[in-house]
Amino acid sequence: MSGTEIHPFERMIVIISRLVNDGEVVATGTLSPIPAAGVLLAKNRHAKNILCMIYGDPKLRITDGLHEFFGLAHRGMLDLFFLSGIQIDRLGNINLSVVGDYENPKLRLPGGAGSNMLGMMAKRIILFTLTHDTRLFVPRVDFINATAKDETVPWRRGMLSHIVTPMAQLKYDVDSGAVVLDATLPGYSVEDIRNNTGFDLGVKGRYIPEVDPITEEELSVLRGLVLSELRQIYPLFCDMIWGS
Amino acid sequence: MINKVKTAAEAAKMIRSGMHVGVGSGMEMNPMPVIREVIKNGIKDLTLTSVLTGGYVVDLLIGAGCVSTVQFPQIVMDELGLAPNFRKKAQEGKLRLLETI
Numbered sequence: 001m002s003g004t005e006i007h008p009f010e011r012m013i014v015i016i017s018r019l020v021n022d023g024e025v026v027a028t029g030t031l032s033p034i035p036a037a038g039v040l041l042a043k044n045r046h047a048k049n050i051l052c053m054i055y056g057d058p059k060l061r062i063t064d065g066l067h068e069f070f071g072l073a074h075r076g077m078l079d080l081f082f083l084s085g086i087q088i089d090r091l092g093n094i095n096l097s098v099v100g101d102y103e104n105p106k107l108r109l110p111g112g113a114g115s116n117m118l119g120m121m122a123k124r125i126i127l128f129t130l131t132h133d134t135r136l137f138v139p140r141v142d143f144i145n146a147t148a149k150d151e152t153v154p155w156r157r158g159m160l161s162h163i164v165t166p167m168a169q170l171k172y173d174v175d176s177g178a179v180v181l182d183a184t185l186p187g188y189s190v191e192d193i194r195n196n197t198g199f200d201l202g203v204k205g206r207y208i209p210e211v212d213p214i215t216e217e218e219l220s221v222l223r224g225l226v227l228s229e230l231r232q233i234y235p236l237f238c239d240m241i242w243g244s
Numbered sequence: 245m246i247n248k249v250k251t252a253a254e255a256a257k258m259i260r261s262g263m264h265v266g267v268g269s270g271m272e273m274n275p276m277p278v279i280r281e282v283i284k285n286g287i288k289d290l291t292l293t294s295v296l297t298g299g300y301v302v303d304l305l306i307g308a309g310c311v312s313t314v315q316f317p318q319i320v321m322d323e324l325g326l327a328p329n330f331r332k333k334a335q336e337g338k339l340r341l342l343e344t345i
Binding site: 097105113146 | 323345
């Protein structure tokens, strides 16, 4: 990807970077190249004072590896973490384990890898998805790995903040306890997004803006400084989007 | 001083069928020479715990038929995608899963 053409994943990276606040302690987990790039972009632009821990980063120096990282989350030192799901529902539940019946699955997936604990202990969760369709955004997930914010547990530190997809920026609405449409991405109408989401996005009577245009400056930092750092962590992803 | 140095083959002999084995996994720092010997020895019925996420060692041992139970938070080949043997055996119901979500 170069020139004025923008890859859908580049757009997502920029949207994610804008959702990172300066000063936050941010981490990304396994299989998360888009959030990793978004965090690096934020750090190279408006959020110079974030502390970022990117899983797989050879420069990451935490002495006890993931144990230490999980410990930071337990102690309330993690402000923002990124998760995804093979299914996400209206309540913001995510499924990373199985499609179909747990004992007799149609599709067995990698599993949650601590998503439940991190979803509860990080102050903010942003979900990202590589696609946006009714197979992913379902009325009810087949298996719950992590919830957005549930009242059945006595205490949790944080909750779901946003969901970034190739079509839309969604957000978790605390009042309704549900995922709603926050903004459209260029090229997609509210109607496109509703047609590709398996539940009601609460758009009735609300004005849904399009995200601010991606600037040349954002793209040039992404394709320059961020890309050279990201290649050390996610070489195959970088080759796929930007060539080798 | 007792000499504790062993060859991979000698180390692998300590792993017998039916044992509960922990393996440092993910996609880095995998004890591949020992794992190859375990597979060559025809070990069966292992309970395998990956520390932390399981990567190709876990998938290889599952694919080679060494594992009956796997305890895991996640089994994935990182950037290379899903773990095919784990997925296949779990979908066929041939693997007992102790999953930490």
